[in-house]
Amino acid sequence: MLKTRADKIFWAVLAAVFLGGLALTELVANEYYYTAIYAILQATIMAVAWNILGGFTGYVNFGSAAFFAIGAYTAVALDKWLGLPLPFLIAASAAVCGLMGLGVGYLTLRLKGVYFAIATLAMAIVLETFVTNWEYVGAARGVYILTPEKVPFFRSYIQLLFVVMLALTLGSIAISRALNSSRIGRGLAAIRDDEVAAECAGVPTLRLKLISTTVMGAMMGVAGAPYPFFVTFVDPLSAFNLFVAVNAIAMPMIGGTAHWIGPVIGALVIGGAQEAITVTISSELNVLVVGLMLVLFITLAPQGIVGLVQKWMKRRKR
Amino acid sequence: MSAPILKVSGVSKRFGGFTALDGIDLELGANERLGLIGPNGSGKTTLINCISGALINDTGSIVFEGEDITRLPPHQRAARGVARSFQIPKPFRSMTVLENLRVPLEYAARGRTGRGKINSDAMEVLELIGLNNRANESSAGLTQVDMRKLELARALAAKPKLLVSDEAMAGLSSAEVDEILEILLALNARGVAVIMIEHIMRAVMGFAQRLVVLDAGRKIADGTPEDIIRNPDVERAYLGE
Ligand SMILES: Nc1ncnc2c1ncn2[C@@H]1O[C@H](COP(=O)(O)OP(=O)(O)OP(=O)(O)O)[C@@H](O)[C@H]1O
Ligand SMILES: [Mg+2]
Numbered sequence: 001m002l003k004t005r006a007d008k009i010f011w012a013v014l015a016a017v018f019l020g021g022l023a024l025t026e027l028v029a030n031e032y033y034y035t036a037i038y039a040i041l042q043a044t045i046m047a048v049a050w051n052i053l054g055g056f057t058g059y060v061n062f063g064s065a066a067f068f069a070i071g072a073y074t075a076v077a078l079d080k081w082l083g084l085p086l087p088f089l090i091a092a093s094a095a096v097c098g099l100m101g102l103g104v105g106y107l108t109l110r111l112k113g114v115y116f117a118i119a120t121l122a123m124a125i126v127l128e129t130f131v132t133n134w135e136y137v138g139a140a141r142g143v144y145i146l147t148p149e150k151v152p153f154f155r156s157y158i159q160l161l162f163v164v165m166l167a168l169t170l171g172s173i174a175i176s177r178a179l180n181s182s183r184i185g186r187g188l189a190a191i192r193d194d195e196v197a198a199e200c201a202g203v204p205t206l207r208l209k210l211i212s213t214t215v216m217g218a219m220m221g222v223a224g225a226p227y228p229f230f231v232t233f234v235d236p237l238s239a240f241n242l243f244v245a246v247n248a249i250a251m252p253m254i255g256g257t258a259h260w261i262g263p264v265i266g267a268l269v270i271g272g273a274q275e276a277i278t279v280t281i282s283s284e285l286n287v288l289v290v291g292l293m294l295v296l297f298i299t300l301a302p303q304g305i306v307g308l309v310q311k312w313m314k315r316r317k318r
Numbered sequence: 319m320s321a322p323i324l325k326v327s328g329v330s331k332r333f334g335g336f337t338a339l340d341g342i343d344l345e346l347g348a349n350e351r352l353g354l355i356g357p358n359g360s361g362k363t364t365l366i367n368c369i370s371g372a373l374i375n376d377t378g379s380i381v382f383e384g385e386d387i388t389r390l391p392p393h394q395r396a397a398r399g400v401a402r403s404f405q406i407p408k409p410f411r412s413m414t415v416l417e418n419l420r421v422p423l424e425y426a427a428r429g430r431t432g433r434g435k436i437n438s439d440a441m442e443v444l445e446l447i448g449l450n451n452r453a454n455e456s457s458a459g460l461t462q463v464d465m466r467k468l469e470l471a472r473a474l475a476a477k478p479k480l481l482v483s484d485e486a487m488a489g490l491s492s493a494e495v496d497e498i499l500e501i502l503l504a505l506n507a508r509g510v511a512v513i514m515i516e517h518i519m520r521a522v523m524g525f526a527q528r529l530v531v532l533d534a535g536r537k538i539a540d541g542t543p544e545d546i547i548r549n550p551d552v553e554r555a556y557l558g559e
Binding site: 183186187189190192193194196197198199200201202203204205206258 | 370371372391392393394396397401402404408409410411412413417420421422424425426427428472476
């Protein structure tokens with residue numbers, strides 16, 4: 001794991017960020033900050049997950065909200081049914097959404113380009129309809145979740161969930177980074193660049209694409225699992241939120257899709273801006289701002305922030 | 319001829335109502351150098367697509383080293399030792415030249431590549447083709463000629479038993495054509511069978527032990543280069559009535 005200097009720096013930064021998060025819970029009690037940072041962390045996992053299929057493999061998924069929502073509802077249903085502790089709920093959501101990714105991949109990956117994107121959108125609509133009619137978890141009315149008043153080690157359940165989410169986010173980033181530079185990552189990049197040439201170079205494209213959709217689905221499920229417990233209420237409208245899907249696409253596109261760090265940077269920049277706008281102006285403006293930034297980047301800097309930095313560094317070298 | 323490495327029998331391929339290949343039979347010896355020629359649109363690339371698995375033929379079978387591979391996906395054929403270059407270069411554009419070669423080395427040739435040898439094997443192929451000084455450049459920025467060389471390099475990196483080169487030499491200078499011919503001859507001397515599609519007659523004639531001629535999806539001649547030049551059908555296909 002610590003083979004190169006870059007590896008050492010990466011893991012040192014992860015450890016520092018995690019310890020920083022723990023320190024924050026000691027120093028700051030105001031719950032507003034946790035809510036804001038939690039939203040950014042959640043968006044980061046979603047962006048990192050979307051990028052594994054969208055950025056590394058080149059297949060655009062419009063249905064991210066469905067994976068997120070099924071992750072959330074899996075946790076809610078299992079909590080209600082068996083009362084499992086949180087780590088099991090998260091693992092179960094990962095498994096369910098990973099299988100969902102595999103299934104969706106199997107059914108739709110033969111479709112290319114825009115047809116694949118439309119199929120994922122259609123899947124999200126079908127699943128939303130299903131959950132809207134699922135009585136056990138409150139159907140369209142939604143469901144309230146009781147969370148513990150007191151938790152060990154932390155001041156509140158909110159703080160505990162914040163730390164859990166931080167760990168999950170860092171884990172997702174580590175997985176994405178490892179994948180990006182691995183043999184499988186190179187196979188995925190080959191698929192994105194030219195699928196026929198990839199096959200003829202020996203890349204089992206169908207299998208790799210299914211790995212990609214499965215990992216993406218599992219990660220999105222993980223992002224969704226703690227959400228109902230954080231906000232203590234979930235209904236189909238908030239879980240299948242268009243904004244979740246839009247962010248999952250916009251953040252990697254703005255950060256840069258080819259490199260693992262792109263979606264992280266995009267999530268921090270856009271997520272941070274959104275929180276600032278919510279406080280200073282209104283959350284209504286968020287969608288507009290993301291939309292405008294997305295258009296700007298796609299037309300002016302399709303390689304995203306990472307691409308801009310790389311270009312700038314190349315120019316400085318000369 | 320020793321046991322054939324490739325046996326194509328009765329292969330046909332239609333695109334809608336258009337017959338691109340019509341009952342092609344073809345055998346190739348394990349160490350043979352075959353030239354595949356024919357006018358534009360005669361079906362050469364389509365035949366290669368069927369052999370490599372990029373297209374599935376409608377009828378007929380393709381047997382490689384005694385195994386029927388007609389229904390195998392391209393990556394499994396590549397793993398068994400079938401490699402091809404593309405007439406219109408298809409580089410992995412987000413990768414450097416070296417990384418382009420890592421893909422076949424890590425996938426198609428995985429079972430034939432030693433652990434930790436990937437980069438050195440890739441560099442060896444690049445040196446052979448004369449792209450070593452471009453190793454760390456982005457493949458998207460290569461000139462057309464260098465992209466053609468990369469096509470051939472990537473096929474070689476798959477460590478094939480059968481190499482199909484689809485017009486790898488178009489646009490190359492006469493000296494470069496000679497270089498590539500030398501590389502392919504050396505490869506063949508090491509036991510690799512080669513099918514060369516080429517419009518540059520000097521190159522195919524000098525290289526091939528045997529020529530197969532396609533015209534409008536049908537095989538119209540199969541023989542030594544000397545026989546083929548004297549074949550009236552071939553002359554008609556090329557020059558018209
Ligand atoms: N995917 C396809 N869909 C429809 N028609 C095709 C397709 N591929 C090839 N064809 C047609 O099949 C015929 C044979 O094409 P092919 O590319 O095999 O010829 P070729 O012998 O390689 O020609 P060239 O010397 O120009 O490369 C052509 O008429 C071509 O238009
Ligand atoms: Mg052709």
